[in-house]
Amino acid sequence: MTTNTDRIRVPADAAADHDLISDFVTMSTFGATPAGGVERQAATLADGENRRWLAGWLVERGFTVAYDRIGNMFGLYELVPGAPYVLAGSHLDSQPRGGRYDGAYGVLAAAHAMDRLRDHYLRHPSTARYNLAVVNWFNEEGSRFKPSMQGSGVFTGKIELDSARATTDSEGITVEQALLELDMLGTSDVFTVGDHHLSGGLGVASYAEIHIEQGRELDKAGVVMGVVDSTWGANKYEISVVGSQAHTGATAIADRQDALYGASLAVVALRDLADEYGDELHTSCGQLTVYPNSPVVVAREVRMHLDLRSPSDDLLDEADAALSKAFADIELKADVEIQRKFAHRWKGHTYTPEGVELAGRVIDDLGLSRQNVRTRAGHDSTNMKDVVPTVMLFVPSVDGVSHAENEYTHDKDLISGVDVLTETLARMVEGEIDP
Template sequence: MTNTSNNNSTRFGLDAERFLSDFHHTTIYGATDKNGIDRQAGSDEHGAVRDWIEEQAVARGFNVVTDEIGNIFALKEWVPGAPFVLVGSHLDSQPLGGRFDGTYGVIAALHAASAVDQAVTDELIAPQTNIAVVDWFNEEGSRFPPSIMGSSVFVGLFDLEKTLQTTDPDGVTVEEALTHTKRRGTAIDLPVAGYAEIHIEQGRRLERAGIPIGVVDRSWYTQKLLVTVTGEQSHTGATLMSDRRDALVAASHVVIMVEELVDDFEPETIVTSVGKFDVEPNSPIVVPRQVDLVVDIRADDKADVLRARTLLLERMDRLATRRSVTIDAEDFDIRPVQRFPEDAVALGEKAAIDEGEESRVMATLAGHDSVALNRVTPSVMLFVPSVDGVSHCEREFTSDEDLVTGLRVLTNLVSRMISGELAEVEPGGSLTE
């Protein structure tokens, strides 16, 4: 719902056509046959689009630097010695992923920051801080788990040296991938005054409500488990069914158990999945000896996640006995609920109102770089609608109209942030939770 009579975005001089052209240009890097992208972190395609974004930033007068974990910052300094408001997202994707996830936020950030820079030049805004457009390394975590890697190192959640030695399935380290794409940077000192990110919702709440802007007030609690099912390798033709200890059959039961966990909770209060599944030896004439899988449990309420975890462990124990296998589970990548500061949420709402757009305050079920940044600096997370709510696939889609609406609201938000409107606000989380 739009109220154009209250729209004052023209003062920022945004060029919607150029923005859309730039955004759609990024799809050539890692393009897939069905209009998606495959641009995993540290790949050649990822390196190419990052080189392109640096060229665009330099052409607009930004100073571009890369830190030790491969995060790229395009800096514009108006107030010497003042901290920076960061605005951005990520350019890497899932395998056969969508072209909007992350990339939209980086391109929108560059255009918003450029428009605000012009407003500063024209003395329409008196900045209290500087600005930096950021492309975080490996938000997706598909090639190098876990996800939200670059921003987590930046805020001190992950150890740099340990993270650099993380390997992909082929044994390539993060450090080697960064070196290959010429993004193994150096330590930088970047005082931060706030963070803003715009992203597609990756769900259907905004689309169902007909509302163009979401303002995130919290993240869901996330619990992942590394599960290993161990049986015994044997011949598929010569081993009688009663003598088999088939790890794959048992693991298949685990997958169903994970999905059926949600039946023990109120509808739409919890989500569960198994997204990674590796079979050994993966031979057509061998009964599998081992299966490794990753279980993902998320809910708004931490207690629901812990209860689901307990139920799953109990059921897997009974399954192991019944199928004569062993099942081991290790906690992995636990992320507590993060609440965004009330004043930061209110600022996102004000930016939407100022642009004549309706907004809705909502939780994010997915993790984002903003959740990590929110631990150390007041952060604002905006959403735009996703058609059919699909994401992490080639069918992912958001209309040009919604992309431009989000850009206008983001630009308004950034102008408020660099003017000091969140100067006294404390971050929403801590590094010790």
């Protein structure tokens, strides 16, 4: 494909591309692991250091940095006084021993794209209709604090603020305490979306996010850009399997109420569901915490985090009912009680059709290959698409690896992604997608 230079507002720049890769290398030092990944779970010291570096980067380029009441971080640049903002970003927090690219690339890409636009609209001020904002969403990963996508969930009114701030990690530290220690907890809302924020704030015109694919479709096809047109639905559960503590040697098998045995049956039941439904259902148990976790004690309780994901909301409801029946059978077989303590859900939905079309035109104009993809993973855009026009872009992830230290995306694809994001945002700033 050839580039349609007549339609491109902000052309590629070799020096800017070099700076992007250099900044990505620098950012990847925060929480770096020996095997080439990062570990900077939400509101940890490493996450705070990365946030401070980004804040300095933004301020140096004329952006104003602000935090809201759940610790979402914004870099604001006003082009049109009083006008709403076009937001772009992702998240800087990672999974334990996670990859360098997941989330972090999207934040840095948004920062570089918005800085290119800042420079462009200083020279062409009359064409801008909206203002610019970079966002780093708090606790997208949900590894230290549950649930995932917490910052964007509060922002969009899907998660209650006080409940989110009171959420504790495994050591009993609350979200509020952790953010206060970093001095990154705002006292008011920066933006208003819908009517759930009562304290007022700036307006949001639209949102864009770019991310590594976390799948193999683009990599296998040799395609440079993915345009996300829809998302799988998901049910995430926090459950407790409750039994009775006892001696592993002295207590007869028939007398045991072994919570770990019950939890093991639940893990198997999840896999059986996946096998039954095939590729249309993904299931997993990502975390178990065993109490008292002693080698000579029958477990009294196991806390678990489970999830079901499917492209079909009806199938997801069916699988949820099947899981409930499996839990009832396990309670009888293992003589335990299974308590559902929390469930976080989102339905499968399409992304803004006008945004999908716009991103496709941009990619064609830049002479890059593309295909539409459906995301199985949740992203902050999953929340944002329900409240403002939203564009979601993917760049290839080699072999589809993600949430692991060997996660990798080629530099040339990172650069192409920023070019596409920059041009897409330029057209959003000029009103090609209106609220």
